[in-house]
Amino acid sequence: DDRGNIFFIAVNQLNRGKLAMDEGMKELVAGLNLKAGHEAISLSAFQNSALYFAAGISLLCNDCWNKSYDLSLKLYSSYAEVEFCNGHFDEVGRVTKIIIENAKSLEDRLSAYSTLIRTLGAQKQLRTAIELSLSVLGDLGEPVQHTSRENLLKTVHVFTKMEDSQFSRLKKMDDNKKGAVMKFLHTLSFHCLFAESKHLPFALNRMLELTLSDGVCKESCSAFALISFIFCGLHGDWTGSSRTGELALLLLERLQAREYESNVRNFVSTARGWTDPMRLTIKKKLTSYEIGMQTGAIDDAMYSAAGCCYYQFFCGIELPILEKDCRRFIKQMSEYKQTLAKDRVTIFLQVALNLMGKSNNPLELTGEAMIQSQFIEECPKQMKCGFYILSSWLAYLFGEYKLASLVVSNRMEAEKTTHKKLEWVGFTLFYDCLIYLASARRKQNSLTSDISGKSKMSGFYPTALMKKLVDYTQCNNQHRLLLVEAEVAYSKGEYNVAIEKYDSAIVAAEVVGILHEQAICNERAGDFFLAHGNIKRATSHYGHAIDLYHRWGAQAKVDHLCKQR
Numbered sequence: 001d002d003r004g005n006i007f008f009i010a011v012n013q014l015n016r017g018k019l020a021m022d023e024g025m026k027e028l029v030a031g032l033n034l035k036a037g038h039e040a041i042s043l044s045a046f047q048n049s050a051l052y053f054a055a056g057i058s059l060l061c062n063d064c065w066n067k068s069y070d071l072s073l074k075l076y077s078s079y080a081e082v083e084f085c086n087g088h089f090d091e092v093g094r095v096t097k098i099i100i101e102n103a104k105s106l107e108d109r110l111s112a113y114s115t116l117i118r119t120l121g122a123q124k125q126l127r128t129a130i131e132l133s134l135s136v137l138g139d140l141g142e143p144v145q146h147t148s149r150e151n152l153l154k155t156v157h158v159f160t161k162m163e164d165s166q167f168s169r170l171k172k173m174d175d176n177k178k179g180a181v182m183k184f185l186h187t188l189s190f191h192c193l194f195a196e197s198k199h200l201p202f203a204l205n206r207m208l209e210l211t212l213s214d215g216v217c218k219e220s221c222s223a224f225a226l227i228s229f230i231f232c233g234l235h236g237d238w239t240g241s242s243r244t245g246e247l248a249l250l251l252l253e254r255l256q257a258r259e260y261e262s263n264v265r266n267f268v269s270t271a272r273g274w275t276d277p278m279r280l281t282i283k284k285k286l287t288s289y290e291i292g293m294q295t296g297a298i299d300d301a302m303y304s305a306a307g308c309c310y311y312q313f314f315c316g317i318e319l320p321i322l323e324k325d326c327r328r329f330i331k332q333m334s335e336y337k338q339t340l341a342k343d344r345v346t347i348f349l350q351v352a353l354n355l356m357g358k359s360n361n362p363l364e365l366t367g368e369a370m371i372q373s374q375f376i377e378e379c380p381k382q383m384k385c386g387f388y389i390l391s392s393w394l395a396y397l398f399g400e401y402k403l404a405s406l407v408v409s410n411r412m413e414a415e416k417t418t419h420k421k422l423e424w425v426g427f428t429l430f431y432d433c434l435i436y437l438a439s440a441r442r443k444q445n446s447l448t449s450d451i452s453g454k455s456k457m458s459g460f461y462p463t464a465l466m467k468k469l470v471d472y473t474q475c476n477n478q479h480r481l482l483l484v485e486a487e488v489a490y491s492k493g494e495y496n497v498a499i500e501k502y503d504s505a506i507v508a509a510e511v512v513g514i515l516h517e518q519a520i521c522n523e524r525a526g527d528f529f530l531a532h533g534n535i536k537r538a539t540s541h542y543g544h545a546i547d548l549y550h551r552w553g554a555q556a557k558v559d560h561l562c563k564q565r
Helices: 002-016 023-042 046-058 069-085 089-102 106-122 126-139 149-160 164-168 176-195 200-214 218-230 238-255 258-272 278-295 298-315 319-335 339-355 372-378 381-397 401-415 424-443 462-472 478-492 495-512 515-531 535-552 555-564
Strands: none
Touching: 002 023, 023 046, 023 069, 046 069, 069 089, 069 106, 089 106, 106 126, 106 176, 106 298, 106 339, 126 176, 149 200, 149 218, 149 238, 164 238, 176 200, 176 218, 176 381, 200 218, 218 238, 218 258, 238 258, 258 278, 258 298, 278 298, 298 319, 298 339, 298 424, 319 339, 339 372, 339 381, 339 555, 372 381, 381 401, 381 424, 401 424, 424 462, 424 478, 462 478, 478 495, 478 515, 495 515, 515 535, 535 555
16 A cells, blocks of 8 residues: 555655664664565565665674674564565575574574575475474474374374364464474475475474474464375375365465465365366465465475476466466476476476477486486486386376386386375376286286286276276276276277277376377277277277377377377
């Protein structure tokens, strides 16, 4: 409003006259800059906010940490926080060092430690971020305790059994020290998730224990949301995931935890993405992104943006649109130096470029956006599993079934030490099944044959697994089950059943509108009819597949299919 504008103008004018000020006046104006900086944050003007905090610091005397301790601590701490939002990480490092060296108590250093830890995490220095978090927690009297996933699940069930009314009666946390502990457990859990650290169950379980014993706080929202994400999927606990997601949103509303809203909505939307239509999840991710940018939760905003790109790919959004959005978000992530989030989007950009014919080899994720060997060497294990999923999918799409099987085997080996398998709303299992069936048929073996040439997948039953998936999340996976059933019938020689299932899969894929999976259904049907000598129907299905791949924007696949047929 006008009064706000007048205040900013007045502070700017005062800053221009600092050379004429005495020490008392400088301290007064420094305080006004502190206020102006926070006003600018409330308007999401983070660059301007940093200028006010920096101006306030420049007005402090040389002995400010003795003469004006409280003002100095507030200005430096606020400046570090907003420079994190602006992605000026070198400045964050410089300023937090000053705070840590001059602060009189651990309590006064906590804000600097928190900002520094978030900065380390954003730059992929996850191990260092975790070590510093654990060190601060130790100073706060919270030593690390071994906690298993089973222990965490037991604590989760204490909450999931609560009625809304009982949950709403939990008191608010009023112990400042416990509140500080919750903040560092929050950042610890987030970084442990991506680093595959053994401390993740401890961090989440301790947050729930403190919520039970000392009351709810804003960080409790993030704990419930992250647990909702971890427990979702075929390998998780859907009841626990669903209920903790509900609790996260209830608590978010009760506490008006605006600074954690992007984080909470991002994780809960991922968990609910199993049962929501995928295009709805894209909208939810965009909302989380926008909230994060407005509130200064830049790291959460960038992770939401990455999630948006993931779901655009799963939905079969036209590749030129996906490319444009990936580039837009990568540019923003680069500006804010959010390296970890940037890498998550970069791999999808390169996949899109490969499919569009903008790389030398569509099977290798090397090109304009990334170098495959370098990416594998530098990325965290969970992201490496994502790379394996996409690489096996590309190999399958271009008919390299032996390579696809080998990559699946590599992923399964890597998954043995991860907290959560990347199921990607059924995407992973669906293509595992197709790769398995294509490999088995190629070898002319039984359906319990070796998928990889290295590890036996006895007990891998595609139809049963896909039925379980559809029971869990029908809206996104019915067409996938039908295609797998068609491929199984093809392998068993059940001609009429296969035709019925291929036709049904094509119709179901068209209903959900996933272009590339409509194309795959038609391509597989074309393979079936060609193998059985029905050239007319094979040609028709291949024609539909080529048209759909073209509409998707996958020129490399169009060229491949035309050459093959």
